[in-house]
Amino acid sequence: MHLNHFLSMILFAALVSVALACVGRRTIAERMKYALWLLALFVAVGLGIAWLMYPLSR
Amino acid sequence: MTAQLSATGLKTKLNVALPFPIAIAAWIVAGLGHALLQRWPKALGFFLAAAGLAIAGCELRGEIFSWHSGGTFGSLGFIADAGSGIFYFAARMLEGGGPDIARATGDYGTRFIAAAGIVNLLAVLDAYGVAIGRRN
Numbered sequence: 001m002h003l004n005h006f007l008s009m010i011l012f013a014a015l016v017s018v019a020l021a022c023v024g025r026r027t028i029a030e031r032m033k034y035a036l037w038l039l040a041l042f043v044a045v046g047l048g049i050a051w052l053m054y055p056l057s058r
Numbered sequence: 059m060t061a062q063l064s065a066t067g068l069k070t071k072l073n074v075a076l077p078f079p080i081a082i083a084a085w086i087v088a089g090l091g092h093a094l095l096q097r098w099p100k101a102l103g104f105f106l107a108a109a110g111l112a113i114a115g116c117e118l119r120g121e122i123f124s125w126h127s128g129g130t131f132g133s134l135g136f137i138a139d140a141g142s143g144i145f146y147f148a149a150r151m152l153e154g155g156g157p158d159i160a161r162a163t164g165d166y167g168t169r170f171i172a173a174a175g176i177v178n179l180l181a182v183l184d185a186y187g188v189a190i191g192r193r194n
Contacts, residue, residue: 001114001117001118001163002163003118003163003166008163011110011114012166012169012170012173015106015107015110015114015173015177016111016177018106018107019103019108019177019181021103022100022103022104023180023184028099031099031103
């Protein structure tokens with residue numbers, strides 16, 4: 001299986017978000033909302049850090 | 059009413075008596091502890107998360123640490139990996155060509171497998187909390 005960096009991050013974020021939502025919220029609706037929120041945060045923070053680190057890679 | 063109360067009392071008594079077997083079951087198979095406690099959505103969520111991370115980690119040819127992995131990093135890696143229970147032992151048995159550390163995907167795979175173990179350990183703690191009545 002070959003995944004690029006971005007897809008790997010999305011997959012990791014999605015699966016970890018599901019687990020954290022199971023721990024952090026009680027109802028299924030709350031868990032789904034929390035998982036989506038966590039996924040969005042994972043991706044946003046990941047892209048933000050990547051963007052900040054970009055000058056260091058050159 | 060009496061029957062309901064006694065049934066609730068029995069359930070509470072069983073839950074108090076079984077936290078360790080439930081924690082062990084939760085470690086062996088991700089989500090099994092919650093399934094035994096009839097928390098089906100949580101059981102499914104933990105199983106999907108741990109199984110998805112472990113399978114993706116193996117497909118990306120991540121490194122699976124053994125008990126004899128040297129150094130602090132190896133020992134911590136083993137603890138994290140072994141946390142995934144049956145997925146760890148299946149991955150050790152089915153491991154083919156070894157880790158692909160020459161490419162970034164292999165490195166990602168190592169993190170995926172470790173994360174599967176950490177997620178499963180989180181599920182174990184949660185199942186234990188539910189079994190002793192501390193969590194819902």
